[in-house]
Structures are given as C-alpha cells and as structure tokens.
Amino acid sequence: MFKLLGWVLTLALAAAAVATLDPARLGLSTVTPVAQAIAMRPYLVAGFVVGGAVVLLPILVAALVGRRWPRVTLLSVVMLAVGLGHAWVLYDRGLGDDPLPAARDGAVTVLTLNTLGGGASVEQVTAAAVDVGADVLALAETSESSARAVATVLTERSGTQFQVFVEATGPWDASSTALLISAGVGEYAQAQAPETAHGAVRAEPVSGEGPAFLSVHPRSPHAPGPAMDRWRADLDAATDPCRTESDLIVAGDFNATLDHAPMRDIGVCVDAATEAGVGGVATWPAHMPRLIGAQIDHVLLDGERYVVDAASVLDVGESDHRAVVAQISPAS
Structure with missing residues (x-):
C-alpha cells in the first residue's frame, strides 16, 4: 500500500513539474502563483536542474552499493528534463546580443x-x-x-x-x-x-x-x-x-x-x-x-x-x- 502511494506521489510531482513547461495550456498561466513563476523561466531552469542534480547524486552513490531507488530516480530525471525544457524555450526565443544594423529604406x-x-x-x-x-x-x-x-x-x-x-x-x-x-x-x-x-x-x-x-x-x-x-x-x-x-x-x-x-x-x-x-x-x-x-x-x-x-x-x-x-x- 505504501509503495503504491509512493508511486502515486512521485507521478503527481513529475506531472506537476512537466505542467510548468506550458501552464497556459492548462488554464493556469494567469493564476497566482503560477503567473509569477512562469514569468521567470531562468529561475525555473536553475531550480529544476539544480534540484534534479541534487536528488540524482545520492541515487548514483547508492547504485554503487547495489541499491535501487526507482521512484526517486524517475523524479530526478523528470526534473532535469523539465529544467532543460525551460532552457530550450528561452534558447528557441533567442538569446542574441548583436547590435542593430542600419535600418533599411522604408523601415x-x-x-x-x-x-x-x-x-x-x-x-x-x-x-x-x-x-x-x-x-x-x-x-x-x-x-x-x-x-x-x-x-x-x-x-x-x-x-x-x-x-x-x-x-x-x-x-x-x-x-x-x-x-x-x-x-x-x-x-x-x-x-x-x-x-x-x-x-x-x-x-x-x-x-x-x-x-x-x-x-x-x-x-x-x-x-x-x-x-x-x-x-x-x-x-x-x-x-x-x-x-x-x-x-x-x-x-x-x-x-x-x-x-x-x-x-x-x-x-x-x-x-x-x-x-x-x-x-x-x-x-x-x-x-x-x-x-x-x-x-x-x-x-x-x-x-x-x-x-x-x-x-x-x-x-x-x-x-x-x-x-x-x-x-x-x-x-x-
């Protein structure tokens, strides 16, 4: 029973993490505190990547002695993937920093x-x-x-x-x-x-x-x-x-x-x-x-x-x- 509840909680947390990638699709992007959080994608990148890495580290150590934590492993992988997903959104929108060229005629x-x-x-x-x-x-x-x-x-x-x-x-x-x-x-x-x-x-x-x-x-x-x-x-x-x-x-x-x-x-x-x-x-x-x-x-x-x-x-x-x-x- 406790194992089942653990999986349910893990999947719920993983789903919540994935939902942060596009809360507008769920009708949550204009609701507190989601509206404020999604505006700061760079912080979400850092939070999910660092959080996922911190969770993953003890899993790797445990694996060396033959222990397996599948639920925690799944959650850490999802967190890392979501962090990279947020980073991709910013990259896709453009991080260019070139100076403006001369405006063309008619612009x-x-x-x-x-x-x-x-x-x-x-x-x-x-x-x-x-x-x-x-x-x-x-x-x-x-x-x-x-x-x-x-x-x-x-x-x-x-x-x-x-x-x-x-x-x-x-x-x-x-x-x-x-x-x-x-x-x-x-x-x-x-x-x-x-x-x-x-x-x-x-x-x-x-x-x-x-x-x-x-x-x-x-x-x-x-x-x-x-x-x-x-x-x-x-x-x-x-x-x-x-x-x-x-x-x-x-x-x-x-x-x-x-x-x-x-x-x-x-x-x-x-x-x-x-x-x-x-x-x-x-x-x-x-x-x-x-x-x-x-x-x-x-x-x-x-x-x-x-x-x-x-x-x-x-x-x-x-x-x-x-x-x-x-x-x-x-x-x-």
Whole structure:
C-alpha cells in the first residue's frame, strides 16, 4: 500500500513539474502563483536542474552499493528534463546580443521603454533613441512634461518633428503612458485607446494609410486579489486589438511574457524580439544579468503586413526595465 502511494506521489510531482513547461495550456498561466513563476523561466531552469542534480547524486552513490531507488530516480530525471525544457524555450526565443544594423529604406524603428518615472532621464532616453534611429517611442511611466522634453531634444538632434500623445490615469509618473511618433512616419492623431490602470495611448494615421500605434502598460500581477484581476483585464485589453484588428503595432511594458495566455493568443500579431532572435533576453529587472529575469516588454506587430528586420534589447539609464528596439518593414 505504501509503495503504491509512493508511486502515486512521485507521478503527481513529475506531472506537476512537466505542467510548468506550458501552464497556459492548462488554464493556469494567469493564476497566482503560477503567473509569477512562469514569468521567470531562468529561475525555473536553475531550480529544476539544480534540484534534479541534487536528488540524482545520492541515487548514483547508492547504485554503487547495489541499491535501487526507482521512484526517486524517475523524479530526478523528470526534473532535469523539465529544467532543460525551460532552457530550450528561452534558447528557441533567442538569446542574441548583436547590435542593430542600419535600418533599411522604408523601415520604421520602434523603441519601447518603461522609464521608471525618470529613472532613465530625458537625456538618456533621447541618446538611446538617436543611437538606434527611433521613429516611434512607446514610453511607460513617463509624464507629459518628460515626453515633450524628449520630443524637443529628438527634434533638435534629428531635424524631424516628433508628435507627442500622452494618457495619464493619475498624478504619478507610473500612471502616465506616452507615445512619440516622428513626422517622417506620417501625420497622426490620437484615437480611443483601451482603458487600463496605467493608461494606454493610441494614434492613427490622418491619411488612413499606415499602421495604428498603441502604447500600453497593464498593471503588474504583484499580489493576489484585485491586482491580479486588474492585470488580467488590462492584459486582455492591451492585446485585444491584435485579435480584432489588422495593420497595427502595439508596444510597451505588458507586465507579461509570451507564456501568459493573453500573450499566446495575439491574433495577427507576432512578437518582434522573438522574430529577431532576442526574445529570450530579460527586459526586467535591468540590474540583473541579461539572461536572468522576465521578458515583459514587447513590440507586437501585424505579422501579415510587416516583417521584423532586426531587434535588440538595450540598457538605458537607471530604469529597472531594458528597452526593446525593433526595425519593422512592410511585407513584400
């Protein structure tokens, strides 16, 4: 009886470990604490590989004296395999770190960054934008005054006017989201955006030709209860245009990875970083090494109308986020 219970427990633990590879398939990716855990795949890699190795070591020692622990052996092998599975997901999304090439003719360069309310200063943001030749900037936690200051410096340095669109839901920079668009991309007007806790900004081409741009910042899933409820609602709202529209580019701090269900079902959209082979590089927290953390900042684009020429993940100032930059061209 005890032997049977031991096998049942072993198989249950093994199944739970395997389930961490794709909790969205089981409807668990937006539930506490799975939502928080799956966002940090690098930690799952380390946890399962180290845990499996620690469990396996005494098994190998016991085998030398003729003892066999089949249940523990199975569990350790499963843990090691799951750890390698998590590592493969990150590798498959891309861990590239090459600098951006020069943008090709007709490409639009989009930069998204959570500036941490000035953690990345106006000078640091504009320096990064000039360096990569950004045409569009989606800036979370950025006040209107900071956004206009960035636009002013960019206009001076590039010689091209930048249009500024801002939406704030509160008095703090954390509740303000900005969108800057170069006049070289076209003339844009602010349009109705999804309602989210930290604001979202949408701009559409006045001529009716060209993509709509949407800068988003859903609330973080930092605690059970209302915060999680609002995160799920915000994330659905931020990604819904991809499921219901075409010819758009959505960028920002999504506070979610491609492992969370709403980011798995993004309609016509594709993730620029993954398309360009840098989707496994962490964008938060920026003080940790680039391969340790969560990939929660994204540039999503209509994959039927546009292609990603290149993308990069950049450190900018003292923000706790890294910037994602994508060069996007019309599909031929």
